[in-house]
Structure formats: C-alpha cells, structure tokens
Amino acid sequence: MVRKHPVIVAGVVALAISVPVAGGSDPLLSTQTNNFGAPGGLIDMPTAEMAPEAQMSATVSAYAIGQDAQTTRTQLTFQVLPRLSATFRYSGIGGLVPSAGRPTFDTNFDRSFDLRYQIAREGPWRPAVAIGFQDFIGTGLYSGEYIVATRSLGERIRFSGGLGWGRLGSYSSFGSTGSRPDVTLGQGGIPTYDRWFRGDMAAFGGISFQATEKLSFAAEYSSDAYDREVRDGNISRKSPWNFGVSYKFSETFQLSAYSLYGDEIGLNATISFNALKPAVKGGAEGAPLPVAPRAPGSAADLGWTTDPQRPAAAIGTLATLLEREGIKIHGFQIGPQDAHIQIRNTRYDMRAQAVGRTARAMTRALPASIEIFTITQMIQGQPSGSVTLRRSDIERLENAPATEILAAATFRDGTETDQSITVMPDAFPRFEYNIGPFLRFSVFDPENPVRFNAGIQAKAKYHIAPGWTAAGSVSQKVLGDLDSVSLPGASGLPRVRSNVAFYNQTDTPTIDYLTIANYGRPARDIYSRVTLGYLERMYAGASAEMLWKPTASRLALGAEVNYVAPRDFDQQFGLRTRTTTGGTIPEWNGHLSAYYDIGYGFHGQIDAGRYLAGDWGATLSLDRVFANGWSVGAYATKTNVSSATFGEGSFDKGIKIVIPFSWGTGSPTLQKSTTVLQSLARDGGARLDVEGRLYEQIKDTHRAEMAKSWGTFWR
Amino acid sequence: MTLAASLRAAALAAVALSLAACSNNAEGQVSALGTVQGLLKRAPVPKVPNPEQVAAMSAQTLAATSGPVILFALPDRKQITTLVRIETNRGYETYGSSDRRTVTLKGGMITATRGLGEDIMSVDISGVAPLIRAAREGAAYRTNRHLDGENITVAERPYCQIKIGSQSQIPLGAGSAQVTEVLESCVTDDLAYQNAYYITQGGRIVQSRQWHSPLNGYVIIQQLR
Numbered sequence: 056m057v058r059k060h061p062v063i064v065a066g067v068v069a070l071a072i073s074v075p076v077a078g079g080s081d082p083l084l085s086t087q088t089n090n091f092g093a094p095g096g097l098i099d100m101p102t103a104e105m106a107p108e109a110q111m112s113a114t115v116s117a118y119a120i121g122q123d124a125q126t127t128r129t130q131l132t133f134q135v136l137p138r139l140s141a142t143f144r145y146s147g148i149g150g151l152v153p154s155a156g157r158p159t160f161d162t163n164f165d166r167s168f169d170l171r172y173q174i175a176r177e178g179p180w181r182p183a184v185a186i187g188f189q190d191f192i193g194t195g196l197y198s199g200e201y202i203v204a205t206r207s208l209g210e211r212i213r214f215s216g217g218l219g220w221g222r223l224g225s226y227s228s229f230g231s232t233g234s235r236p237d238v239t240l241g242q243g244g245i246p247t248y249d250r251w252f253r254g255d256m257a258a259f260g261g262i263s264f265q266a267t268e269k270l271s272f273a274a275e276y277s278s279d280a281y282d283r284e285v286r287d288g289n290i291s292r293k294s295p296w297n298f299g300v301s302y303k304f305s306e307t308f309q310l311s312a313y314s315l316y317g318d319e320i321g322l323n324a325t326i327s328f329n330a331l332k333p334a335v336k337g338g339a340e341g342a343p344l345p346v347a348p349r350a351p352g353s354a355a356d357l358g359w360t361t362d363p364q365r366p367a368a369a370i371g372t373l374a375t376l377l378e379r380e381g382i383k384i385h386g387f388q389i390g391p392q393d394a395h396i397q398i399r400n401t402r403y404d405m406r407a408q409a410v411g412r413t414a415r416a417m418t419r420a421l422p423a424s425i426e427i428f429t430i431t432q433m434i435q436g437q438p439s440g441s442v443t444l445r446r447s448d449i450e451r452l453e454n455a456p457a458t459e460i461l462a463a464a465t466f467r468d469g470t471e472t473d474q475s476i477t478v479m480p481d482a483f484p485r486f487e488y489n490i491g492p493f494l495r496f497s498v499f500d501p502e503n504p505v506r507f508n509a510g511i512q513a514k515a516k517y518h519i520a521p522g523w524t525a526a527g528s529v530s531q532k533v534l535g536d537l538d539s540v541s542l543p544g545a546s547g548l549p550r551v552r553s554n555v556a557f558y559n560q561t562d563t564p565t566i567d568y569l570t571i572a573n574y575g576r577p578a579r580d581i582y583s584r585v586t587l588g589y590l591e592r593m594y595a596g597a598s599a600e601m602l603w604k605p606t607a608s609r610l611a612l613g614a615e616v617n618y619v620a621p622r623d624f625d626q627q628f629g630l631r632t633r634t635t636t637g638g639t640i641p642e643w644n645g646h647l648s649a650y651y652d653i654g655y656g657f658h659g660q661i662d663a664g665r666y667l668a669g670d671w672g673a674t675l676s677l678d679r680v681f682a683n684g685w686s687v688g689a690y691a692t693k694t695n696v697s698s699a700t701f702g703e704g705s706f707d708k709g710i711k712i713v714i715p716f717s718w719g720t721g722s723p724t725l726q727k728s729t730t731v732l733q734s735l736a737r738d739g740g741a742r743l744d745v746e747g748r749l750y751e752q753i754k755d756t757h758r759a760e761m762a763k764s765w766g767t768f769w770r
Numbered sequence: 771m772t773l774a775a776s777l778r779a780a781a782l783a784a785v786a787l788s789l790a791a792c793s794n795n796a797e798g799q800v801s802a803l804g805t806v807q808g809l810l811k812r813a814p815v816p817k818v819p820n821p822e823q824v825a826a827m828s829a830q831t832l833a834a835t836s837g838p839v840i841l842f843a844l845p846d847r848k849q850i851t852t853l854v855r856i857e858t859n860r861g862y863e864t865y866g867s868s869d870r871r872t873v874t875l876k877g878g879m880i881t882a883t884r885g886l887g888e889d890i891m892s893v894d895i896s897g898v899a900p901l902i903r904a905a906r907e908g909a910a911y912r913t914n915r916h917l918d919g920e921n922i923t924v925a926e927r928p929y930c931q932i933k934i935g936s937q938s939q940i941p942l943g944a945g946s947a948q949v950t951e952v953l954e955s956c957v958t959d960d961l962a963y964q965n966a967y968y969i970t971q972g973g974r975i976v977q978s979r980q981w982h983s984p985l986n987g988y989v990i991i992q993q994l995r
Contacts, residue, residue, distance in 0.1 A: 331920055336888050336919055345856060348858075456925075487795050682921050724797065764921040766917050769882075769892070
C-alpha cells in the first residue's frame with residue numbers, strides 16, 4: 056500500500072506534522088476555481104475549500120484546443136451558503152464514440168450539476184472536510200462522489216487528500232463499496248441516487264502553493280482515469296500527475312494553465328463577482344434632503360387651512376423636490392393634521408429608500424400642523440403597500456439607527472388609505488417609449504450550444520386610466536443564427552414550445568407582445584390582473600390572475616387562468632392552427648401558486664396546475680435571495696407525462712439568476728437583468744410567458760421585503 | 771461549446787449591450803455595459819488643488835452665505851470642498867455641497883455622511899463625545915453604522931481611548947486660535963484608527979481629522995466660520 060499510494064502516505068504525514076491553526080476555525084476560502092469550475096486551488100481534483108459566500112464564477116476550461124478531441128467545459132459556480140457550493144456545467148467533449156442505443160454526435164455535449172458541502176472547517180488540529188457530488192443528475196458522464204480533507208500550512212500552502220467514487224475512483228482503486236449501476240435512470244435528468252458512494256474507490260491528493268498575491272502553483276495526483284476519453288482517443292493518460300500555474304489579474308479575472316496527465320495542456324479562464332460586493336458599498340448616489348424640523352409651537356398653527364391655495368402650493372413644492380429624486384406624485388390628500396401622498400417610484404430598487412426620501416421631502420414642503428404622513432407606492436396605477444409615519448418621529452429619529460424608525464412605522468394595504476385622493480393631472484394618460492438593442496440567446500441546443508439573435512427593439516407603454524395599461528414591443532432582427540436551430544425529433548406532446556425554431560426563422564419585424572391589461576384592487580389584500588392580446592411571441596389570448604398578499608405577510612397565494620391561441624410563425628397579427636404533429640394545443644391552462652418568503656436568505660414558490668401542452672403537474676422553485684436584489688435559484692417541474700414521452704431529461708429544470716443593475720453601477724435603478732438557463736426547450740412543463748405577473752411587481756412594496764434593507768430608509 | 775462560438779457571442783453581446791437606448795424615461799438609460807463598467811472601473815485620479823485655489827474657493831463660499839461654513843477634505847481621494855450648513859435638527863448640523871454630498875456633525879464630530887460612498891449612516895458617540903469636548907482623558911465605546919454589500923445596516927463598536935496631545939496655535943479664518951489636540955484611538959477586530967480633534971479654550975472643535983471608511987480614508991474638517 057505504501058508503494059502504490061505514496062500520496063496517501065504523504066497526506067497522512069502532512070496532516071500529522073502540521074502545526075495548529077491560529078484562531079478558531081478557518082473555512083479555507085479560495086477565489087480560485089479548478090478545471091471543473093469548483094472552488095479550490097488544485098486542477099481536476101476537488102478540495103475542501105469554499106469560495107466566499109455569494110461568489111459567482113464563470114469558468115471556461117479547455118484542453119486539446121483546435122484538435123478533434125477538443126474538450127471545453129463551461130461552468131457557473133455559486134457559493135449558495137458559506138458551506139454549500141453548487142456548480143452547473145456544460146461540456147463539449149470531442150472525439151468520443153457514441154454508445155450503442157444513444158444518439159450519434161460529433162462532439163458530445165453534456166450538462167452536469169455538482170454540489171459540495173463543507174462538513175467541517177479547519178480547526179487547530181483538524182483539517183477542513185467536505186463531501187461532494189459531481190454530475191449527480193443526468194446522464195452521468197462526469198459522475199463521481201468524494202470525501203476530501205484540506206489542511207493549510209501557514210498562509211501559503213494547502214494540502215488536500217481524499218477518497219473518490221465513480222469517475223474519481225476509477226484510477227488505481229484499492230477497494231470497492233458495492234457495485235455501481237451503469238444504466239441511466241429514467242431518460243437522464245433524475246438524480247442518480249443508486250450510484251452514490253458505490254463502486255470502486257480510489258485515493259487522490261494534491262498541494263497548492265500561493266507564491267505571491269497573484270501567482271499560485273498546484274500539483275496533484277489524480278484518481279480520475281478518464282476511461283471513456285482514453286478508450287475513444289480523446290486523451291492518453293500517460294501519468295496520474297497534473298501540474299498547474301494560476302495568475303490572478305484582478306478580483307474579477309483569473310487565468311490558469313495546466314499540464315494534464317502528461318499528455319495535454321489545458322487552459323482555464325475565470326470571471327468572478329460576488330453578490331455581496333457591489334461597485335460601491337452603500338451606493339454613491341447624491342445625498343437626500345435633510346429633514347426640516349418644525350419650530351416649537353408651529354404645529355398648532357392651523358391658519359393655513361383657511362387658504363384654499365395652500366394645499367396646492369405645498370403639493371407643487373413637494374412635487375418639485377421629489378422630481379429631483381426620481382419620484383413622481385401620483386395622488387394626494389391633505390387634511391389639517393395628516394397628509395397622504397401616493398408616489399410612483401421610478402428610481403429606487405430599495406423601496407425603503409424611496410419612502411424615506413419622500414418623507415424627508417414632505418417635512419420640507421408641508422405645513423407644520425400636518426403630523427401624520429402616509430406614503431403609498433403605486434404599481435401599475437393601483438395602490439400597493441402603504442407606510443404611515445409620524446412627523447415627530449421623523450424629526451426625532453433622523454440621526455438614530457434605522458431600526459428605530461422601522462419600529463415607529465405602520466404598514467398597511469394601500470386600499471385602506473386611498474379615500475378622498477386627488478389624482479394629479481399628469482398621472483393619466485402617460486406615454487413611455489424605449490428603443491434599444493436586444494439580444495436573444497438559445498443555449499444548450501444539442502447541435503450548437505450557443506445561438507443568438509441581435510437587433511433593435513422598440514417598446515411602448517400607454518397608461519390610459521387607473522389600472523389600465525396598453526403595452527407593446529416590436530423587434531427587428533439585424534443579425535444572428537437562431538433560425539438555423541433544427542427542429543427536434545417527434546414529441547409525444549403537442550408542440551407548444553419545441554417548434555420555437557420556426558418562430559426564429561422570420562427576418563421581418565415581429566411583435567413580441569401587444570396587450571391591454573387591467574390591474575385592479577378588488578378588495579384589501581387582493582390584487583387582480585387581466586391581460587388581453589398578443590401575450591407573448593408564440594401565443595395570443597387572455598390571461599387572468601388573482602393574488603392574495605397582505606402587506607405584513609410572508610405568504611402569498613395566487614391563481615392564474617389562461618386562454619391561448621398559437622400565433623403565426625411570422626409573429627405579426629395572425630394566428631395559426633392548434634394542430635401540431637404531436638397533438639392539439641389545448642385552449643386552457645392555468646396554475647395555483649404559493650409564494651413564501653422563507654427568510655434566512657431563501658424564497659420558495661410552488662405552482663401546480665395545467666401546463667401549455669395539457670400536462671398536469673407542479674413546479675418547485677427555490678431561490679437564494681439577497682437584500683440588495685440579487686437572486687440565484689433553481690426550479691424543477693414534474694408533470695404527469697412519462698419520461699418515455701418527455702424524451703431526454705425526465706423533467707424540466709433550470710436556473711434563474713437576477714442581478715440588479717444598481718449593484719453594478721453604484722446608483723439606484725429599478726432595472727435588473729433576469730437570465731433563465733433552461734435545461735431543454737421541451738413541450739412538457741411549459742408555461743405561458745406573459746408580462747406583468749403580479750407577485751414580482753408588488754412584493755417589493757410590502758413589509759417583509761422592505762424591512763430587509765430598511766437601513767436604506769435614511770439613505 | 772466551441773471556443774470560437776463563445777468568443778463570438780461575447781463580442782457581439784458587448785457591442786449590442788453597449789448601444790445606448792433612446793427613451794423618454796430618464797430612469798431607463800442604464801445599460802448592461804454600464805453596469806459592468808461600474809464594477810471594473812477605477813475612479814479617475816483628480817488633481818490636487820493648490821492652496822490658492824482652496825483659499826479662493828473658501829473666500830467665495832464665505833462671501834456667498836452668512837451661516838456656518840466648513841472646509842472638507844478627503845486627502846486619500848485628493849478632494850477638497852467647502853460645505854455650507856443647510857439644516858440643523860436637535861443639535862445635528864447638516865452641511866451640504868453643491869454636488870449633493872452632505873456631512874452631519876454634532877459638536878464638530880461626524881455623525882453621518884451621504885454621497886461619499888461607504889457612507890456613515892449614523893453613530894452613537896454618547897460615550898466618547900463628553901470626554902473629547904471636555905478634553906478629558908479616558909476610554910469608552912463608540913458605535914459606527916454603515917451599509918454592507920447587501921444594503922443591510924452593520925454596526926461596529928470600537929473601543930476608543932482618549933488622550934490629550936499638545937497645545938498649539940493654528941491659523942483660523944482671519945486670525946489664529948489657541949487649541950488643544952485631543953486624540954481618539956479606536957480599535958476593532960479588523961480596524962484601528964486615530965481621530966484628532968483640535969479644541970479651543972471654549973470647547974469648540976475647530977479642526978479635526980476623523981476616520982470615515984476604507985474607501986475614503988480620513989476626512990479633514992476645518993470650521994471656517
């Protein structure tokens with residue numbers, strides 16, 4: 056054993072002689088990623104290191120570049136929690152020979168998903184320990200599990216040693232725990248639980264050395280035999296040793312080069328950013344207006360109430376002050392001792408900041424006798440959440456911690472406070488337009504992983520009357536290759552999404568959506584939406600939604616019903632037949648939804664009902680959410696369609712990433728980027744993509760979400 | 771995916787997303803490229819203003835208003851400006867600049883800033899302020915609050931020791947003033963800094979160097995009037 060596995064002996068010796076770590080426990084953070092996109096300083100082998108919390112890295116690694124055997128892996132890794140790291144990988148492996156019974160290919164494109172959990176941090180005498188699952192959902196080309204320990208020696212050196220199963224147990228294995236099934240569960244796309252920690256096991260290890268702040272080196276002994284790749288001639292494994300050098304250009308960009316198995320040179324480029332590290336912590340926007348305290352005794356003066364011009368003059372002053380803050384007055388009601396202002400917030404993604412700046416402006420513009428301020432945020436022309444504050448508290452707590460004004464604030468539903476409102480003359484009708492570029496991606500198509508269309512898009516919105524909005528968007532493609540996506544094979548379901556290729560073939564202007572929508576407040580805590588027209592690129596019809604969400608509640612319940620008619624492929628004004636090669640597209644679909652703000656940085660959602668193709672099922676979404684608006688989450692949909700009918704990928708799953716632009720620019724803005732990475736565009740579990748769903752629009756104006764970043768109230 | 775395909779996609783994405791949009795909504799002008807630039811850019815290094823320029827700026831501000839005026843400098847960022855008092859509230863004086871940045875002082879000690887980046891949101895100096903103003907040696911905790919990367923308020927509680935320094939004559943306004951130097955040395959787990967206050971016989975802080983944030987370093991404030 057000593058002869059065959061020098062690395063195990065070395066690892067044990069290293070752990071035995073290592074000196075105690077100063078201080079309590081060390082999570083062994085690393086901003087580097089290895090050749091598989093996972094955090095750590097080694098090459099193909101995992102370590103027990105973790106990335107800093109909320110770190111997101113995009114890693115592209117490749118070897119045999121330019122040859123038939125070129126293997127490229129693109130990974131997205133996210134540090135979900137301090138001890139949990141998740142990686143999504145898309146690999147293209149050249150030179151493989153397809154297995155019997157599987158589809159043929161030139162390059163094998165494969166999706167995989169990894170998780171790593173740090174069981175123990177490094178202690179004074181104990182190494183950090185982690186367990187991991189590599190490629191544990193799906194066809195399992197990279198499938199493996201491991202337990203690994205990492206120990207640091209001083210600030211610069213880290214030793215790692217561990218045991219691997221599956222792919223990580225394939226070279227020089229010294230034992231086995233049961234037998235490892237080879238058959239893919241279902242049709243792929245299901246966690247391969249029957250394989251975990253079964254089969255041959257082998258030892259691996261390595262050492263990484265941080266030479267300078269920017270430069271680091273690594274050497275490892277790899278237990279991954281690359282069996283399939285060696286068999287098919289993709290790589291020849293001349294040696295189990297890998298060596299690597301890594302250079303960190305900046306916090307954001309890192310480049311590595313590796314010598315792999317004595318045969319290939321590999322390259323690795325990583326871009327990282329962190330949801331908790333914005334461009335400017337706390338923002339760099341201009342200062343708010345200071346609170347204007349009232350002179351003692353002035354609050355008793357009600358003389359102004361006899362002057363009919365005073366309220367209008369005060370509102371005029373207030374509107375001017377708020378205009379500079381990006382806040383518009385929608386409606387108002389002024390009494391002798393209270394004032395109610397309805398605002399349209401056009402700038403602040405931190406809604407507490409919008410309310411705070413409005414409160415400050417109100418102290419400067421309104422007569423001294425007005426003591427109760429109520430500020431209601433308007434969404435789509437209807438009142439949403441309302442905050443009531445006492446002017447005395449605002450004056451008293453301007454320089455106190457924000458928690459004190461939160462305790463003094465009352466949150467109510469906007470419908471409770473909208474009596475006797477005078478709507479501003481410029482509230483309706485309002486017209487907005489926007490003309491700009493667009494970029495539309497199609498990823499993970501088996502034949503060509505990245506296709507896109509780019510062009511010009513013109514959007515317009517006409518706010519006709521309270522709750523009534525007409526909206527439309529027209530695009531013209533300028534360049535792109537989405538039209539060369541080929542039609543997938545026969546589907547057991549009506550083609551509700553799988554014929555997207557036909558919709559991408561048109562070169563004339565297309566109507567993305569053209570709708571008239573009504574948003575309503577039928578009762579307290581209840582919101583409604585009805586949208587008619589061309590709802591999305593592929594469907595026209597009607598969509599109706601109802602949402603119950605009290606302002607103080609973490610739970611929301613909703614129901615949506617849609618009537619759809621498929622649109623013509625040219626996406627102009629026509630409709631086409633419901634009949635498709637897989638079946639008839641049903642007229643009705645809809646869902647019941649439950650949304651829950653779990654707290655501790657998580658948000659969950661369940662939707663259950665009938666999907667576009669007529670299949671019944673449910674979708675579970677879990678998102679890691681941050682108070683600054685970042686959200687990284689995954690969803691999975693299971694329907695009553697059998698995996699044989701559904702095809703590859705037994706159920707639909709994907710990743711959703713939301714990045715607020717204010718995080719990147721340092722100035723507040725409502726704009727954000729939402730990216731959904733879907734495993735496959737199939738017909739099962741497909742939902743209508745209608746604009747303006749209620750929950751996303753109103754949740755930020757309610758207490759739970761506002762309280763998370765209430766520190767921005769005084770900002 | 772092939773390397774060529776991803777490079778091509780990235781290049782076209784950069785071009786497409788950098789084109790500015792036309793809109794009648796001023797708030798809709800942010801582009802994705804602007805966001806990335808914001809993350810990656812370094813602030814331009816401004817030129818250090820020379821003493822003549824500073825004196826001229828101060829004289830201009832003093833002439834334009836009759837209220838209190840301070841000279842406010844960020845040496846690490848090579849910026850210096852005059853701020854005029856725009857509001858008082860229960861002893862907290864807010865000074866503002868023409869480019870919408872404010873500093874709030876209580877008895878000459880910073881209690882809040884806005885618009886500087888990594889702003890001080892609020893402080894609790896009830897322990898250290900009486901010692902400093904009375905120029906008395908001692909030690910107490912202070913609390914400094916700011917927003918973290920998630921826009922959540924975090925509070926630091928450094929332990930501060932107050933020591934009396936030397937007496938000196940410093941130029942002030944048209945003449946000069948006899949001041950006592952009071953040093954406040956504060957320590958937390960991550961940070962150590964030393965604030966210096968120059969106090970006149972009457973207990974007024976006319977000049978000070980106060981720690982702001984890792985982004986801005988120290989702030990120097992001089993009460994011009």
